[in-house]
Amino acid sequence: GWRALEMIHMITRGMLLWVDAFEAMALFGIVVILFYSVASEPKFKTKRSSSIVVNSETEDGADAVDEDDNAPSSSAAPPASAFAGVTTKVPIKPTFSKCFVWYGLFIGLLAVVDFLADVLRFIDWKLFGRIALATDALLGVLFLPIWILLLGRQLPAATERFERNERRASILVGARDDEVASLKGSGGEMS
Numbered sequence: 001g002w003r004a005l006e007m008i009h010m011i012t013r014g015m016l017l018w019v020d021a022f023e024a025m026a027l028f029g030i031v032v033i034l035f036y037s038v039a040s041e042p043k044f045k046t047k048r049s050s051s052i053v054v055n056s057e058t059e060d061g062a063d064a065v066d067e068d069d070n071a072p073s074s075s076a077a078p079p080a081s082a083f084a085g086v087t088t089k090v091p092i093k094p095t096f097s098k099c100f101v102w103y104g105l106f107i108g109l110l111a112v113v114d115f116l117a118d119v120l121r122f123i124d125w126k127l128f129g130r131i132a133l134a135t136d137a138l139l140g141v142l143f144l145p146i147w148i149l150l151l152g153r154q155l156p157a158a159t160e161r162f163e164r165n166e167r168r169a170s171i172l173v174g175a176r177d178d179e180v181a182s183l184k185g186s187g188g189e190m191s
Contacts, residue, residue, distance in 0.1 A: 017118060027139075031105055031107055034101060035105050044092060045089070046090075103147060110135055111139060114136060117129075
């Protein structure tokens, strides 16, 4: 009876060791993907707008004037360059703050240290067991709960932004589908 209980205890401890090591690598993968995702987000969005140029200046800074001031102008309409399209860069707020992402990357590096300590236990059980215990305690009790709380504070804004972009995309796709349907209905289908 006791032998069976001892064997079950040893097997369970061995499985928990490898589950803990996998958990550390999974945490590292999650925070690296999150870091890469936020780092690759565009920083600016270009917005096109048209503007009317009322008064143009020449290269030397003086107002542009016809060579013959007394001569009547040949056209009353402004030149086409007066209605030029202007693009401006508008900064985009990132999904998650930089501080949060860098903190997550720090947690990921601690998780890698935890994984290595778990694997290296088989070389020196006493030394790497202590290191694994310390990193498990730091991650599980202090750093990871703070990261999860920070994630919980930023997630509603990120979700709202994602849903707003999805609604905008579905409206645009719906408008295109309506245009195609009206073309098909009127016999103006293009091949």
